[in-house]
Amino acid sequence: MELSIGEMLLVAVSIVVLFGPDKLPKIARDLGQGVRKMKGAMEDVKSEILKETDNPVSEIKKEIERVKQAAQEYNPVGDLERKSLEERALPKPDLASSEEHEGPVSR
Structure with missing residues (x-):
């Protein structure tokens, strides 16, 4: 948004007419403090965003x-x-003496 010199002059004259020349310094001070607070808030938001984007990395x-x-x-x-040692440690069943084991059967 760009303001020409004529538009800025119109805004300045309307402020003087609305508020009077006595209150202009106080309005300018308050406006300056507001701008500084906004810049500080923007810096806080910016640093918070950078911190959050750095965390996933x-x-x-x-x-x-x-x-x-x-x-x-x-x-x-x-x-x-380790597995081969465990297998060696387990006793092997004697399939010849087992009744459950039928062995190879050809039919």
Whole structure:
């Protein structure tokens, strides 16, 4: 929105007519304080938005680090060795003396 010099002059004259020359300094001060408060609020909103948009990135980085740690701790060879030791420790049933086991049957 652009105001020409004539439009700004019209606004200034109408403010002087409406409020009088005595109240102009107070109106200007109040207007300046309002603008400063608005700028401060905008900065707060901007910093909050930046903080919120940064959080997902840091959470993703933390998740990546957790996955890397889990990948380093994962040892598939150790798991296979542990399973083979467990299988060796279990007693194998004697199928020849078992009545339940019929063995290969050809029909």
